[in-house]
Amino acid sequence: MLKKFIFSESGAVTTDYVVLSAGVVGVGIAVLNSTSTGIENLASDIDATLRGNIVNSSFARQSYFDDFENGAGFWFGGVTDASEAAYGGLLGPYGGSSGAEIVTRTYDLMSGYDAAVIEFDLHAIDSWDNEEFIMFVDGNPISSHSFAWQSDGVTDSWTTSDGNYNISIEPAGDRGHIGYSSDWVDQSFTVRVEVTDPGPSMSVGFGSTLNQGVADESWAVDNVAVTSTNDPSDV
Ligand SMILES: [Ca+2]
Ligand SMILES: [Ca+2]
Ligand SMILES: [Ca+2]
Incomplete structure (x- = not known):
């Protein structure tokens, strides 16, 4: 062979x-x-x-991109699924991890850049009841966002007071059934984190406080892009 x-x-x-x-x-x-x-x-x-998966390397920036159409790549703890046509291949779905980081990838960042931008799609799937989706950078929680199946958008949030992180999350569509359990509605979000002075390497990870079965409530991410840049506003 x-x-x-x-x-x-x-x-x-x-x-x-x-x-x-x-x-x-x-x-x-x-x-x-x-x-x-x-x-x-x-x-x-x-x-x-x-x-x-370096899709754009130039003097201006360097990007990594994972679309999870061919497995979890270099995500430690990564599982992927492509059984839902509306979602395609994604990292997940994951249930609860008692708030701990359950999946992570470490990026080598090219020297000469003083910022990084993390962007991804977040899917809040099925019967969320205000549990938290938690983002980690370098192993530390930098934000949590809560969702509820009966409410549109984010129902509660916390972001770190560390000024090196600038976090935004926006609905990518209305709440409604997209995939997995047809008994429960879902909602997707576009998440963006600007990181100042990320250093030569940076790990990005996720976890949640979901407390029922993965078939009942879960999260997944997709299209994770990490870009080294000197100008986050240009990414
Ligand atoms: Ca995908
Ligand atoms: Ca659903
Ligand atoms: Ca629950």
Whole structure:
């Protein structure tokens, strides 16, 4: 199998081989990152290329993007599902985690940028009763937002007083059944977080205080974009 990939001259099959080997190469890159600053940038570039998810790299900005149409990628604790046509592939659905961070991804941010922008779609699915969806950056909760099945929009919220985070959340449509349990209505939101001075790497994660079964109430995220930039207003 492997031999066949290596000797193939087909671009499509070669891509398959790269995807196949990316996990193995990643182990080596992790070691390089921890031992050599000089090699780190090169290792990071190769790593990101193998992941295939730097979608826009220029002097102005660098972006990572996950649409979860082909699995959870480098999300630790990641599960994906594509069983609901209206949602497509998404990270989740997840039930409660007692407020703890249940899924996270660490991003290597290119040097030379003093800000980062995190953007994603949030789906509040089925019978929410004012439980909290919690966002984490570098392992620390930076915000929580509550939803209720019988109410449109956000029903309660908390955001950190740390001035390095500027958080916004907007409904992406009216509340109504979109997917999963047809007994309960759902609502989607567009979330944006501007981070000042994120440092050379930044982890982004999520959790919730949902307290019933995942088939009864859940959350999922999709289209997660993380962009290094000097001008968040341009992202
Ligand atoms: Ca998707
Ligand atoms: Ca539903
Ligand atoms: Ca509940």
